[in-house]
Amino acid sequence: MLDYTHQDWKTRAEALTLRGQAFIDGKFVDAVSGNTFDSINPATGAVLTAVAECDTADVDLAVAAGRRAFDDGRWSRMAPGDRKAVLLKLADLIRANLEEMALLDSLDMGKLVTDAATVDAPGSAHFFQWYAEAIDKIYDEVAPTGPGDLALVARVPLGVVGAVTPWNFPLDMATWKAAAALAAGNSVVLKPAEQSPLSALRLAELAVEAGLPDGVLNVVPGFGATAGRALGLHMDVDSLAFTGSTGIGKMFMQYSGQSNLKQIWPETGGKSPNLVFADCEDLDTAADMAAVGIFFNQGEVCSANSRLYVERSIKDAFVAKLIARAQAMQPGDPLDPAAKMGAIVDEKQTQGIMRFIEAGKTSANLVAGGERITVGGKGCFVQPTIFDDVSHDNPLARDEIFGPVLSVIPFDSEEEAVTMANDSIYGLAASVWTDNLSRACRVADRLHVGTVSVNTVDALSAQTPFGGMKQSGFGRDLSLHSLEKYTALKTTWIKYKA
Template identity: 50%
Template sequence: MTATLPEPVRTLAFLDGAFVPAASGATFESIDPATGTKLADIAACDAEDVDRAVASARTAFESGAWSRKHPSERREVLLKLVALLEENLEDLALTEAIDAGKPITDCREFDLPDTINSIRWYAEAADKLFGKTTPAGDGAVGMIVHEPIGVVGAVLPWNFPLAMLAWKLGPALASGNSVVVKPPELTTLTTLRFAELATEAGLPDGVLNVVPGLGHVTGKALGQHGDVDAISFTGSNEVGREFLRYSAESNLKKVVLELGGKAPQIVTADNADRLELVAEDLAEAAFGNMGQNCTAGSRILVDASILDDFVDALVAATEKAVVGDPLDPATTIGALVEESALHRVARYVDEAVADGATVRTGGEQVLEETGGWFYPPTVVTDVREDMAIAREEIFGPVVVVLPFTDLEDAIRIANDTPYGLAATVWSRDIDDALTAARSVRAGTVAVNGYSEGDITTPFGGYKASGFGGRDNGLEAFAQYTETKTIWITLR
């Protein structure tokens, strides 16, 4: 599984339009998840580098070189970036596959196209963010306008590095902000290359800065910085709480959080004649990206009357997966992102089995001889609702199946979690489908097919799954803009 990164490999911080080493000279290692070997040494930024990045972003913002550029001009620069991303799609996909252990086919066919589409969509939306006038009567004019918030800190997750970068940069840049990106320490390389392409497209120096580094150092410095106006974070609940604290301890910057999930997938009895179709869809929902997805369908709730037949169909669908070299186009399940993830996933399964659960397929590390961190798709049954495997986010290729007695029982189980990011309902009965969709406490509920929606639909969570705003859709602009009232008295 020896892999070679395509040139150029960028490993330095990107500040004010140039690649520079960390001020301290420190670096950290980027590791190939498929082999456990080092890929590169990457600049490890600290508070001094964050200060430089934020100062660069602030200077660029106040200069107006981007913030006061006509929205149609910002659109043209972003569309040039889209063209460059398309030209470099293969190299970016290859880099992402190697750096993250993701199947190359997923990177080529899903991650990169989604990244490009996100930037294109927000480029086209840049000159369509309208204000309003209010019914103020004959003596006044009330105007409501939207202005860029200023300097945005974007802190990215490692599971979809480029796609999540685009979700944040698309609306942030289209609305005129400057951005400091803290890329994921486990999957940094494509973010650095993206920044270079953005500058090549015509983004002014300082508008986009990238500070790679460790979360508890670089991310903390960005979160606590007094000249950052907003933080958009996607990641764990634990770190999300830290960003709320950082805001409170500094300048009360706006914080938007997209956090974890434990997505329920409800299968009603009227699916008895299409269980193979349902099982194929829910296996993809559970195991896509090796289960390293906050919307992964890791809890399948099945009407007790069809439970056994459904489990048989799910096991058959699961065993079609091909676990292997991420660079083999036939691979559907690559490596987990780091060794600790492998141990965490195995621990959840082993503890559940010790507590009476049954592994129907999978359940043990594979391909150990590669040195990589591979765990097969795993189906677990005979699970109680109070088990950790049924309640906590595993972030790996493990799904549990639980029975329910009726729709009310299914909704109760679905909502019995601190999370509320996503859910799926499979039902032919429109009343049942809509009742469940309206009753499940989640930001996105898909019906008759797992989905997160698309770039046009807002994405975010209820309860512990989200806070402060939404990604995607026109709603995402609210993260990165201030709403101003202008009141004009007519004399």
């Protein structure tokens, strides 16, 4: 696969069978209304397929199917070892269909197919495998009591879990939610972003092929204001995990209060700072990773390192390195292995990014990029863009742009760098570059974020929790900790004759 040419990927893309119906109770079905919407390839503007436009009636059917499956125990009371075997089989099926899963995400939202094939799809398989292997290794508790009392504390599945996922990592974000929720024994109703529903629909089909009982994983494509809202307000959804914008996360919190007080687990926006100190000895690696931290996936990453704070004494030299890297990371056809960046997800997002860039041209120093371009005369493409000497109160440094736009801000002291880094409504992630161990630990301690990456960017693994603080939300994906949001603690107290 790594040796595939541009033509190889195009040929495989043309041979795909695209599934656009909803997936409810183990089968593909049309929306109750019969309505559909178009899934559009942002690199070409071509319609990929018509997708079922689910609404309240479809969400009701999906939740009912999930509830039946949960209540009759076909999955929730299946032996842990048997649930493990099913999810391990699903991980294997993702690997067996790696090309297809990668192509679905690339065509649907514009990411580089090589990234999808080497990062996203293998990651999805890995996370399903990791949670599968955890299922039969999580123990319940016996509380300390006196003679004649036995207090058992168990983690039990909640029931029906709603999952609303974003378009930037369609397969991975569906997996981050579904793998943990399913491992805990829940049923899941997944609403993928309307811009990128195709891989989630295929994932559900593969799950049934792996042996997941009908009704346990349902996928309802549709729009946030209709299908997403219906899921958030549903009286029979026990928990809802959301990744997306802070504004929509707040809406889901409101939906909970307006309905059944379901648990809401938001992982929302970010404006992650990257702090480069003059005592960082390997500035070339720091520059390489700073470029990756903002330009990977076209900057459409919630934890993208979009604020770059550089110690003034090295700032100009460091920016020169970044400019060279930006010039070498120009967008191209997402199916071309030679392309360094793909397409922006859709026209609306592209125009939003360009509004920030155009405003920035009048308020900061544009040193790289700054233009919308086409590839083959088509598509939603934005050059990797760098603004230097950005004021800390500039919208470029305050707002989540969610595109390949980097703001460079100089600092003169550690205290100033930390203060500016923390001066944000967001607190998802941060990076620190220094060869001073005390400084690394000291600065990491003071940064109000969920993950601090030292001498790297955006570090994550199945073993470590991912999530933020402040208005980046309080949900946590990955690690064993994520199982806590899909389970409840249940005490069974037994009196016996001592």
